[in-house]
Amino acid sequence: MGTIGQLKTKAAKRNLRPDGSEKASGFLGRQPVKGGGFASEYSIPLYETGNPGEAGYEKGPNVPTLVPTLTNEERSAMVNDYIPSGRPLPRAIVEKSLLHAKQRMATGQSPFFDPQTERRDPRRARRSFDFR
Numbered sequence: 001m002g003t004i005g006q007l008k009t010k011a012a013k014r015n016l017r018p019d020g021s022e023k024a025s026g027f028l029g030r031q032p033v034k035g036g037g038f039a040s041e042y043s044i045p046l047y048e049t050g051n052p053g054e055a056g057y058e059k060g061p062n063v064p065t066l067v068p069t070l071t072n073e074e075r076s077a078m079v080n081d082y083i084p085s086g087r088p089l090p091r092a093i094v095e096k097s098l099l100h101a102k103q104r105m106a107t108g109q110s111p112f113f114d115p116q117t118e119r120r121d122p123r124r125a126r127r128s129f130d131f132r
Contacts, residue, residue, distance in 0.1 A: 023112075026039075028066050031079045032079065041064040042065045043064055045061070045063075061111075065093060070096060
């Protein structure tokens, strides 16, 4: 437990990406995660070369994995399994996330949802999932 100031700082940091930019509500809205809390982006690096801690290691910019191209089953697996457990994501989810980000970046857009310039598709907005 920390002081109120420390707790506010910790909470504020949770709303920042590793590059320091502020997180938004994501393409799918805030998704409830099994065990508590919410996820709106759940980012992974666009690419990694080499091994962490070794010379030549490089990690690309982060991109969101909670994207509109996921199936309902993939979304459910993300919030019920992969996010809470921290297990590696399946190849299909990673590939959909990277393709979605690359397509956006090719048109000059950020790979992340921008609530200032975009509207969320209500058909893909937050849905409730049965937690296993």
